Amino acid sequence: MDYRPEVIERLTELWEGRDKGILKGSPELYNRYRAEAFTEFLRLGIPDRKNEAYKYTNLEKSFGYRYEKYFSPRPDDFREAERFHCEVEDLDVWNMVLLNGFFPRGDEGLAMLPGGIWVGSMRAAAKQFPSLVEKHYNRYAQNEKDGLVPLNTALATDGLFLYAPKNTVYTKPIQIVNLLHTTQDIFSQDRNLVVVEEGAQMSLLVCDHAISPQHYLTNTVTEVYVGRNARFEIIRVQNQHNDSGKITHTFIHQERDSYASSNNITLHGGLVRNATWHRLNGENAETHSYGLFLADKHQHIANFVKVDHAAPNCNSTQLFKGVLDENATGAFNGRIMVHKDAQKTNAYQSNNNIILSDTARMDTKPQLEIYADDVKCSHGATVGQLDENALFYLRSRGIDAREAKLMLMFGFAHDVIKNISIEALRERIDHLVLQRLRGELSRCASCAIQCN
Amino acid sequence: MENDQDKLLGEVTSGEYKYGFVTDIETEVIPKGLNEDVIRVISAKKEEPEWMLEFRLKAFRHWQTMKLPKWAHLNIPEIDFQDIIYYAAPKQKKRPDSLDDVDPELLKTFDKLGIPLEEQKRLTGVAVDAVMDSVSVKTTFRETLAEMGIIFCSFSEAVKEHPSLVQKYLASVVPYTDNFFATLNSAVFSDGSFCYIPKGVRCPMELSTYFRINASNTGQFERTLLIADEEAYVSYLEGCTAPMRDEHQLHAAVVEIVAERGAEVKYSTVQNWYPGDKDGKGGIFNFVTKRGICKGDDSKISWTQVETGSAITWKYPSCILRGNNSTGEFYSVAVTNNYQQADTGTKMIHIGRNTRSTIVSKGISAGFGQNSYRGLVKVLGKAEGARNFSQCDSLLLGDKCGAHTFPYIEVDNPSAIVEHEATTSRIGEDQIFYCNQRGISTEDAIGLIVNGYAREVINKLPMEFAVEAQKLLQISLEGSVG
Amino acid sequence: MQSEFLLQIKDLKASIDNKEILRGLTLEVKPGEIHAIMGPNGSGKSTLANVLTGREIATVTAGTVTFEGKNLLEMSPEDRAREGIFLSFQYPIEIPGVSMVNFMKTAINEQRKHRGLEPLSASEFLRQMREKKELVEIDSALTNRSVNEGFSGGEKKKNEIFQMAMLEPRLALLDETDSGLDIDALRIVANGVNKIRRPDTSVIVITHYQRLLDYIVPDYVHVLYDGRIVRSGGPELALKLEERGYDWIRKEADVSEETWTTDRK
């Protein structure tokens, strides 16, 4: 039976009660897009496997669940959040904790960090930087085929705003810890906007955690503008329990001479789908998309990437890896698209997966779509096991078989992690991955959930 | 330098289609359009048994519920299926018993195409079934083959003479419900070849079918069925051409291959249907369903194709690897020049244990051509030890063409190893320079490089075809290189 | 009872895909001895190294191998290594993502654990790394990378000897360690082996050339031909081979049934 009509009905109810609900307190800047977006969502619906981009991902597990709340309840108690210490605590970062998508203590003002970078809530941003927000909001999250993007535009009420004005540089990473902590099962949506203006630089680390054992589904849309000669790096560490679903859509729009990189590290999660869109809109830009997941139990982890070469002389790489054990399933769907005049494009795409059990399954679809001739594009995909020869080499040096396998798996994973530019973070993530590979629950120390 | 190259490219790729002539022969045609009566007429003309007509009608009824598939990376103009003639036959008294009864015009036509039907003129290694429009004209070396128990005849004859074999295998690999074009074919198919190699027999010569479209406004819907019984071996070749016409003509064929235990079938195609002119006018729409099943253990099916013709090509010769230790291969070179479009590739379905598959696809795009590789490698849960390697390369000659790669990899077994690699590039200036430095002209250098690029595939063709294919490659790219 | 031999191979037979590669090979090595094994391509030299180190490409079908009196064939590859067998691979594999440092540290500590020793302290480990690196004149840039990743052919071979220096084996099997090395590197590597070697360390050198044996002077030279040792001698045998090739041996050794039949044709 199709679970979707009922879900759509519930969302429609929510939409109909908008005057007392989502519209309340939400800036007009965002509200003006909602009606059209909701209509668009109704037209497209919740993606099913007939949608190429979801061919190998069945959302039913997450979307079919009956949540008690269809948008996140505002927490009145932030003490929990303050007690929370992320595992990456010894990192030198500027840190902020969000609870269920809301900012602590109702403090919705924007903070200015040394160097002139602004951080805060989307609501506050609409008041403080209306024209900037107007210029960028809902400009990049354009995708005619995925109903979940307009769903977010229609119903998301807040999220993170980050603004690096022209030539501002903040060398420390900005860390956002997204906590889910409720007594109810919730579906929540957050909407984020990052603007890195010409010559500015910023790195963002987003850690997603679910710290109470309820069922969760999050549908996140993040728009990123990277101006001329600007530099932006985003790293996501996803560590949620098996009853949580996490859907992210990240749209990175790049102007000439800019640099951007995205790295999705998925350590845990019931159903995770990360979609990353890179648009190279100006010459000589460079973009990288990385992803790593380690999945077991009945987890499903999907990565969707599209790199759009719309201008000449740009470089891009995609590197995605997965390790699947037990009944886990994984999917990769990546595309390099080279537009007609995007000559001298260099684009590379690679997807490698290791299957460890009889019941795990991996589907991959690495694709090239090329309309310019002076290009170098290549891709490769593998699904297989650990290299027997490498295993023997390690064992012939006295390393036992189990340890040797671990080392190889770690090496396999490290290939992705090594691209994180912040050294302390890289080491920390290496450590988390190793713990995860050893079967230790690499969840935050402060997490009380013994989820399986 | 750039400009010189472009000019040269233009010269090299503007080669003429050499098979575009029309044979002036009286043709029997039925009126345009498609309905149950038309199907009855076709069946009656072929003097078919009732079960065959039933099969056609079943397919037709199903087809009426279907829609033209849209998923391919192709721009397919509206096709009016009522504006096509579904049966056309060169007027001959009957199926000729000896060559003397064949219309000399027809003999001349096939001579001109390089396919002499007189056995003594043929290279002794090849037996030919010559098909023009909807009927088979002549099958050579039938008697020689019959002595070994090999059946090689036109499909229509097989229906009459070997009904139990046909009934057993027809639609066993491509069911009549399979897809829009295969279903259409099942309803209206005209002629084609039928081949059965009995147990333990290695077919001593290459079997080949030559398809020729001649009549205008007609569609060609041939059907080929190849069965290799246990431990049998056969190498089969298929060639095709059509006259130059301004209209588009539809070709929707079905090929089915069955390989029993230990059998091996090599199927080679040199597809050279009329591609349309340099402005994209005319040309054949080539929508083909080709599929083989490695039914028994240790069997092998190998597809090799050189696709240079057709305005639109849509085909995915596939292997169902059901027997343990069975092997599937797909080697393809596809050229799209001018306004040609191709969406082609393969499916390798690994069901049995230790099944192996290899895919080598080389796309070459020039002019405004759009060339897509689409492939599926699927490893089912029980396919212990399955192994696939795919290599899909694209070469771009010119800046208005496109090359696309759409592989699908689905793995459900941990002991499987699946590897896919693809590259897209244009001929490197350094490669051309290297040749120039050795005294080779740019034009020759490009020829050399393109041929080298396609070599791996061409080498898989039987000798006689390989030479032809190589020439064809050159011709179809003439005037495009740079 | 302590045997006087470190390694004893008796009538060893091994096959790959049902094809017999080692066809009854006998070899005894005492502590401190250096044996050279020479023989034409494909004669089974690397297969012997694989069988001794436990790589499952070849299946042992007959014969025994004892190492310090223990049945070697029963041991896992890692236990053989911990017992002191070291193979310098003919084709060392690249292992992306696994750092040399982590790799060596794990290997050394596993070996120490096997011998009932505490793990090395970080500083002691680093000291040893430094010391051994100098011994084989290997660049630090290399040991900071992943195992063999992007190393040149010669660098890979040096890296093998560096690992040998770190692990201090009882028996070292050097499978064409000289190939791919330039003249200077050959000298460095060969002298490295001599420096690493303690009086009771045994070495089996597999090589095609005398030039390595100029540095690592063998006590015995064996010719492996078609899966068997068909000739053994002193260092002079290697010189003779260098001069005359294998043809004369081929003539003397061709006693297999297959050859016999073809001769009669």
Ligand SMILES: Nc1ncnc2c1ncn2[C@@H]1O[C@H](COP(=O)(O)OP(=O)(O)OP(=O)(O)O)[C@@H](O)[C@H]1O
């Ligand atoms: N993995 C394998 N699969 C199949 N055959 C193999 C394999 N490894 C080795 N062989 C075969 O075994 C035989 C012996 O090979 P081996 O590598 O031991 O020779 P070698 O004496 O070391 O030669 P070289 O001097 O060239 O290194 C050869 O015929 C080789 O082809």
Ligand SMILES: [Mg+2]
């Ligand atoms: Mg060897």
